[in-house]
Amino acid sequence: MSTSNLERAAVGVAAAGASAAENNTAVDELIAKIRDESDQVRADAWTNAGDVGAPAVKPLAAVMTDDALEVARAAKRAVWKIVRHSGRPGADAERTAVVDELIALLADAQPGSVRREVLWMLSEIGGDEAVDPIVPLLSNEELRENARMALERIPVQKSIEALKAGIDAAPKDFKLNIAQSLRKRGIKVPGLPCAKLTPAKQTHVKPYTPPEAKDEKE
DSSP, X not given: OOHXXXXXXXXXXXXXXXXXXXXXXXXXXXXXXXTOSOHXXXXXXXXXXXXXXXXXXXXXXXXXXXXXXXXXXXXXHHHHHHHHHHTSTTOHXXXXXXHHHHHHTTSTTSOHHHXXXXXXXXXXXXXXXXXXXXXXXXXXXXXXXXXXXXXXXXXXXXXXHHHHHHHHHSOHHXXXXXXXXXXXXXXOOTTSOOGGGSOSSOOOOOOXXXXXXXXXXX
């Protein structure tokens, strides 16, 4: 490698290191504000969290289960802000980075409340890359409804195929739910009744008869 190439490489490494340090500082400052006792400081923090981006997702997720309810709520709002900010048009690289961080939060080690929220976040900005990590949660009794809805909302063909495969493996009490998601995506599901057309409870209410119809009978 020539001297000039070595110099350019050194400059690149230095720039990357400086960028990482800036990211760490921004994340630390955000977390500190999210934990602040002041309602206004917390509100300002989560409102402006979008610019901090993907590096803040995991640290914020760790605060989403904080014992202080308002702190936990502020952390959740901050992650949502990052998710929606990264989903804006023309921000594909940011979206991909945030999706990668969210997918990592689907791991079994994470609290159910965090994983549930992450599924809904992925339903807004996830694509093909989010489908395979979500599929195993269709068999998780605690999270399967959220996983189903996430796959229903992710607008890619791969999520439809995942739901089709999921309906075959699903227990009887969950097949109708997946069938409903497939119908929402325009897929016909023969052999399984539509849950929306099944009465929830017995009723004895008679059909409405307009007054004029009664007069005609009389």
